[in-house]
Amino acid sequence: KAGVTQTPRYLIKTRGQQVTLSCSPISGHRSVSWYQQTPGQGLQFLFEYFSETQRNKGNFPGRFSGRQFSNSRSEMNVSTLELGDSALYLCASSPVDVAKNIQYFGAGTRLSVL
Amino acid sequence: KNEVEQSPQNLTAQEGEFITINCSYSVGISALHWLQQHPGGGIVSLFMLSSGKKKHGRLIATINIQEKHSSLHITASHPRDSAVYICAVSWGGSNYKLTFGKGTLLTVNP
Numbered sequence: 001k002a003g004v005t006q007t008p009r010y011l012i013k014t015r016g017q018q019v020t021l022s023c024s025p026i027s028g029h030r031s032v033s034w035y036q037q038t039p040g041q042g043l044q045f046l047f048e049y050f051s052e053t054q055r056n057k058g059n060f061p062g063r064f065s066g067r068q069f070s071n072s073r074s075e076m077n078v079s080t081l082e083l084g085d086s087a088l089y090l091c092a093s094s095p096v097d098v099a100k101n102i103q104y105f106g107a108g109t110r111l112s113v114l
Numbered sequence: 115k116n117e118v119e120q121s122p123q124n125l126t127a128q129e130g131e132f133i134t135i136n137c138s139y140s141v142g143i144s145a146l147h148w149l150q151q152h153p154g155g156g157i158v159s160l161f162m163l164s165s166g167k168k169k170h171g172r173l174i175a176t177i178n179i180q181e182k183h184s185s186l187h188i189t190a191s192h193p194r195d196s197a198v199y200i201c202a203v204s205w206g207g208s209n210y211k212l213t214f215g216k217g218t219l220l221t222v223n224p
Contacts, residue, residue, distance in 0.1 A: 035212075100145075103212075105159070
């Protein structure tokens with residue numbers, strides 16, 4: 001089985017731009033979660049999707065949004081980029097939810113905002 | 115406020131030593147995860163547990179629900195175990211998200 005695939009691996013953007021990141025989960029996994037990792041804050045939960053519905057959302061501003069498609073692939077979008085959005089963005093998939101299954105992580109997308 | 119505390123923040127060991135990393139949390143949980151992150155970013159899930167003890171190779175994870183505490187042990191440590199180890203938990207009604215500790219940077223010297 002192929003693992004979790006995130007594209008692109010690296011991105012450089014400037015302040016004010018918007019960006020879309022993509023995540024393809026392991027085949028058969030319906031839950032996709034997104035996380036932001038920074039040196040200062042560590043790993044933080046962004047949101048989780050299951051069967052095209054957002055089930056939970058972290059404490060991030062509305063500039064951060066996401067969606068999930070019928071094939072379970074997910075995208076996250078960040079609008080009006082700020083310098084502080086520079087981070088490693090990770091997605092993870094699991095069959096159901098994190099209380100019942102381990103999560104499988106992608107390699108991440110490293111976003112640099114200049 | 116739900117919090118996850120890990121200790122130590124940094125740990126240096128000699129090859130072959132027994133390693134223990136600790137994780138404490140503030141309220142009752144649904145599940146606790148131990149994750150490993152190597153330089154470059156890739157994260158691997160090592161264990162998910164809600165009670166008792168799990169073992170995989172040289173890695174052992176235990177959890178004490180009453181004391182709200184978990185430990186990750188590495189026996190016969192090896193330089194390839196050098197990584198950041200992260201504890202994460204999910205709580206009751208928030209089974210769809212993880213809250214993370216700050217991580218423990220482990221360096222095993224040959």
